[in-house]
Amino acid sequence: MPPKRKKAGPPKEEIANESEEDSLAKRVHKDPNLWKDFIDAHFAADRLSTLTLPKTSRTTSKYKLPSLGDIVHFKGCDELETPIGKTIRPEDAGWSDRLTLNYRRLLEQSSDIDENANSEIFSLLSQYVDFTGNPSASSNYRLCYVGHLLNHVIKTRNLILQNKKKLEEIDEINLDDATLQSTRDQGFVRPCVLVLLPFRKDAFEVVNIMESLVFGGGEKPNVANRKRFKDEFGDTGYRVSGARLVEETFRDTMEGNVDDCFRMGVAISKKELKLYSPFSKSDIILCSPLGLRMILNGDQGDESQFISSIQIVVADKCDVLLQQNWEHVITIFKWLNKKPKQIEADIRRVRTLYLDGTAAHYCQTLLFGDYQHEQFTSLSLKHSLSHCGLVLHYPTVEGVLDKVNIPICQELHRINVKNAEESSDARFQYFKDKLLGKLEMHTMIFIPSRNVESFVQCHEYAPDNKISRARDLFYHGKKKLLLVTERFHFFKRFHLRGAKNILFYQLPNDPSFYANMINMCSSDGMRVKAILPFSQFDRLRLSNVFGKQMAAGILKSEKQIQAIVSE
Amino acid sequence: MSDSSDEEVLVKTAPTQPSKSRVKKKKEQNENVKNGAKNDEESDSGEDVGKEVEEDTKSFAELGVTEILVEACERLGWKEPSKIQRLSLPAALSGRDIIGLAETGSGKTGAFALPILQSLLEHPQKLFSLILTPTRELAFQIAKQFEDLGTRIGLLVAVIVGGVDMTTQAIALAKLPHIIVATPGRLVDHLENTKGFSLRALKFLVMDEADRILNMDFEVDLDKILKVIPRERRTYLFSATMTKKVQKLERASLRDPVRVEVNSRYKTVDTLVQQYIFVPQKYKESYLVYLLNELAGKTTGIDRPKLAIIFVATCLSVDTIARMLRQLGMAAVSLHGQMTQQKRLGALNAFTTGSRNILVCTDVASRGLDIPEVNYVLNYDVPGQAKDYVHRVGRTARAGRSGLAITFVTQYEVAEYQRIEAHIGKKLTDYPCVADDVMHLVERTNEAMKAAREELKEIEERKKRGKRTYDDSDTEEKAGGRFKKRLKNQNQKGGPKIKDKLAKR
Structure with missing residues (x-):
């Protein structure tokens, strides 16, 4: 169940707590304070608006990092303080001693970690550049971003409390402009960090990391609502049957607490981590896209103001979010940092950047996914407007052909399209005219998104009995074709037997599914035929499957139909 | 009130208030303020003595308007002060409260805008002045005039009227404008619901079409507003028609006002x-x-x-x-x-x-x-x-x-x-x-x-x-x-x- 948020009464104890110095981060000891540089940077509106121009018109530079590989940096308003490639450590980024210490300890504790990758990601994040990439799990990027956003929140809170104290000492009548300007330290609402996660179990992990970063190993963690959190977000004990022949990754993804509808506020106050705090009193919003989408503007309410002052937004496991419902993510980003319907902060303390409507340029966008995808890139090209610039990560991809265990003949059909909008129509036309007629018995058709065709179909919305009947009919050759959607495979991972040929209507979003699907086919020793229509807009998907080099070759070739044969 | 239906002009001030030009020198003005205050102690605020003013054609500068504002007036095409401006500016610039009786279109806005801006130039301050008007159209009209006058001095004006989205207005208020032009209802709404918005440092209150503000449902709102703004302020009241209510209000919130009247009594123009x-x-x-x-x-x-x-x-x-x-x-x-x-x-x-x-x-x-x-x-x-x-x-x-x-x-x-x-x-x-x-x-x-x-x-x-x-x-x-x-x-x-x-x- 999503947490119920109540209109809270006057928070007596909180005021008492806030007036004291926050002990979580005692002092900031390094001068180059990246946090201050980011949030206090004042750029003229016309300079910021150049960031909304198409990315092709912006200065870019390419780097090759030892661990992460290729990245492209779109320059922001200013040069970065530390050039990309140089290492930034937590203490250089102005982290508090305690946070740094706990961060270090956690790094050491974690097994098989790629420390280089970790520090490369850290160096990027802590400079507040937008980042879209596919760091491997071994980089422990999650620890990186949780630490980064904790540092951000703690500093933001400390500044607000300091200024509050300062203002209390001055009589309202004597306030001068300079003081007023210097105490503008917040957004329209309190939440300044938004983390989008696919499942409750991910939120569970993130909160655990927060806890260890804030309290370290030694002392007793002081976490409000810990018990309730554990009940609602902890492991449900759900396991995929051990007898099933499925990949490890499927088990990793689908086991445990896979509820995909939740939203929770987290507040950080004196010596305490508060879970389930009402959004209006939270610093961090942890939610699934669905959970947040429900309260944005719809039957469940209209509370888009809570994401009107977000300074760091993280979308973790974008690959899973893509399989869930990418629409929600797009909707959320559309509402992000828009003019709110309601202002909760003291208007004299709202930062000018919010009043001027330039909030989007003071927001760091972080997208992490398992593979490259056109949706991730397009989202970040549209919404990553940080004045510090944007880094896109293009890791080398090897392709998944080596995972194919059976001999295949891959027939690649080029579809010529002028622009991306036409490509789905052109693809359908090509499928209907050129491919459909030629399909043989026992052909499985794989579709990345649900389509309306009347054959036997296995899609994610079909009830189980219908699916088993469909599988049966297909296996025994009573039906010629079997349609499978990608999400069906993602969520159910059924082994579909009886396919001798396969047609990929479009290449799968998740490259590993390419191998999975082909491996399901068997053609009694004959080569399985895989037909793949593609257009030039499928570049990312092609390179995910075939590897960067081969994909480039395929795209370059003039031939209408190419065949790639493997034994 | 005078019975004259002719285009007769009356200025009623305290008897010893000098009517000679009060030019530029701030020091001199201060003196006048002091004099005025002293004199007012002797004379009752309601009691005023009529005094004919010679048909003069003083320029804005001669009336004591500073150079930068004179330039602004010229830019707007205001060549010479209108009657109401001629009469009210000297008193207003010397720091007195004003009750002005004049039709709209007679240059009323200038009559209160100029002294406000001049005082603002001397003591720059955010949330400096509040202008209350009964209708939204009027509010936009007045705000426009302020903006036109204040373009060169970086003046921020916010219009707070009903029918416009609250958040947009709250954002405008958050920018701490110098001048707020408002209809009373929406302003009270913001005073009650917009956190951090306060008028406690306000220096000027102007009520335009004052009788209307009182006649309609605004009275309750007005009382709320008067409660939260400082008593230590200057107040200008402008209206084309005068009612008993205005006289009541005059006692409530004006201090020794100068009454300036451009031929009232439902005058209609010859043309x-x-x-x-x-x-x-x-x-x-x-x-x-x-x-x-x-x-x-x-x-x-x-x-x-x-x-x-x-x-x-x-x-x-x-x-x-x-x-x-x-x-x-x-x-x-x-x-x-x-x-x-x-x-x-x-x-x-x-x-x-x-x-x-x-x-x-x-x-x-x-x-x-x-x-x-x-x-x-x-x-x-x-x-x-x-x-x-x-x-x-x-x-x-x-x-x-x-x-x-x-x-x-x-x-x-x-x-x-x-x-x-x-x-x-x-x-x-x-x-x-x-x-x-x-x-x-x-x-x-x-x-x-x-x-x-x-x-x-x-x-x-x-x-x-x-x-x-x-x-x-x-x-x-x-x-x-x-x-x-x-x-x-x-x-x-x-x-x-x-x-x-x-x-x-």
Whole structure:
């Protein structure tokens, strides 16, 4: 169940707590304070608006990092303080001693970690550049971003409390402009960090990391609502049957607490981590896209103001979010940092950047996914407007052909399209005219998104009995074709037997599914035929499957139909 | 109050207040303030002695306006001060409170804007001055003048009126403007609901059309506002007409005010011709159409279409008549209080730019609107109050132009009409018309009227069915029913809710 948020009464104890110095981060000891540089940077509106121009018109530079590989940096308003490639450590980024210490300890504790990758990601994040990439799990990027956003929140809170104290000492009548300007330290609402996660179990992990970063190993963690959190977000004990022949990754993804509808506020106050705090009193919003989408503007309410002052937004496991419902993510980003319907902060303390409507340029966008995808890139090209610039990560991809265990003949059909909008129509036309007629018995058709065709179909919305009947009919050759959607495979991972040929209507979003699907086919020793229509807009998907080099070759070739044969 | 109906000018100040020019020197001004204060202790604030001022033609600079503002005035084309400015500026610049009696269009805005800006230049401060006006249109008009005057000095002005989204206004307030021009209701709404918005450092309060602010439902709101602004402030009161209520308010919030009066007593300008037309109720619409045709036929030697304002008693009849006229091919727009702010501004804009030459409206538009080119004012319904009559006909014959005002009197409205005649102390002449010609129009008018009513009925029904199609067809776009509903909600919640925020103070 999503947490119920109540209109809270006057928070007596909180005021008492806030007036004291926050002990979580005692002092900031390094001068180059990246946090201050980011949030206090004042750029003229016309300079910021150049960031909304198409990315092709912006200065870019390419780097090759030892661990992460290729990245492209779109320059922001200013040069970065530390050039990309140089290492930034937590203490250089102005982290508090305690946070740094706990961060270090956690790094050491974690097994098989790629420390280089970790520090490369850290160096990027802590400079507040937008980042879209596919760091491997071994980089422990999650620890990186949780630490980064904790540092951000703690500093933001400390500044607000300091200024509050300062203002209390001055009589309202004597306030001068300079003081007023210097105490503008917040957004329209309190939440300044938004983390989008696919499942409750991910939120569970993130909160655990927060806890260890804030309290370290030694002392007793002081976490409000810990018990309730554990009940609602902890492991449900759900396991995929051990007898099933499925990949490890499927088990990793689908086991445990896979509820995909939740939203929770987290507040950080004196010596305490508060879970389930009402959004209006939270610093961090942890939610699934669905959970947040429900309260944005719809039957469940209209509370888009809570994401009107977000300074760091993280979308973790974008690959899973893509399989869930990418629409929600797009909707959320559309509402992000828009003019709110309601202002909760003291208007004299709202930062000018919010009043001027330039909030989007003071927001760091972080997208992490398992593979490259056109949706991730397009989202970040549209919404990553940080004045510090944007880094896109293009890791080398090897392709998944080596995972194919059976001999295949891959027939690649080029579809010529002028622009991306036409490509789905052109693809359908090509499928209907050129491919459909030629399909043989026992052909499985794989579709990345649900389509309306009347054959036997296995899609994610079909009830189980219908699916088993469909599988049966297909296996025994009573039906010629079997349609499978990608999400069906993602969520159910059924082994579909009886396919001798396969047609990929479009290449799968998740490259590993390419191998999975082909491996399901068997053609009694004959080569399985895989037909793949593609257009030039499928570049990312092609390179995910075939590897960067081969994909480039395929795209370059003039031939209408190419065949790639493997034994 | 003086009985003179002539264009006589009176300044009433404390007796020893020197009337000689108070020029530039701040030191001298301070002295004057001191003198004034001393003198005022002796004289009762209500008591004032009339004193004729010589017909002088001092420039702004000679009146004590600083150079930068004089330049601003020149940029706006204000060559020399208007009467009300000439009279009020010296007193205002010396730091006195003012009660000004003058019509809008007489340069009233300048009379309070200049001293405020001058004082602001001396002591720059955010949230410096509040100007209260009864109508939204007036608020935008005043704000525009402030902005024009203040372009060179980086002046920030915020307009806080109903019908506009609260958040946008809260953001405008968060920028801490120097000047707030507001209607009382919405301002109270912000004082109660917008965290961090306070007027505790306010230095100037101006009430424009002060009698109206008190006459309508604003009194409660006004009291709330007066409670949260400092007593230590300067207050200017401007109004075209003076009521007892104003005198009450004067005691409540003014300190030793100087009373400045530019010939009050319902003065109507010489260039204004006032007539009445006696019509049978049954053929009232036909007479209106006839009259509009007649007036349109008259040549004034100007190319642009002649502008006419038709005042009607109710919002519903505004809509009906505007539609009826449009049915007959006339370019009519409507303006009334039940329209959204957007549409009101849109209608007004269409009228001022001359793209529509007939404005059908309620008394919402009777005050403050300054459109110099209006040629005719038609009182389709006799105004309920004599004062309203003066305000209505004041919309024409502005800025030295000529104008014609015609009042429709039916057999049922004779008594009201006579009250008005008594009030303005004039017998009006009958507008000659040919009854036969009117009768020719009856059939067509009735048809148009019928069509207009049907249109409205249809809209009403569509609205009931919950579709957002309040189509006033004045302007091209359709206003959403949603917006209207919100407006209604806001209006409802405005009144009784005095929140703890105010109570705390």
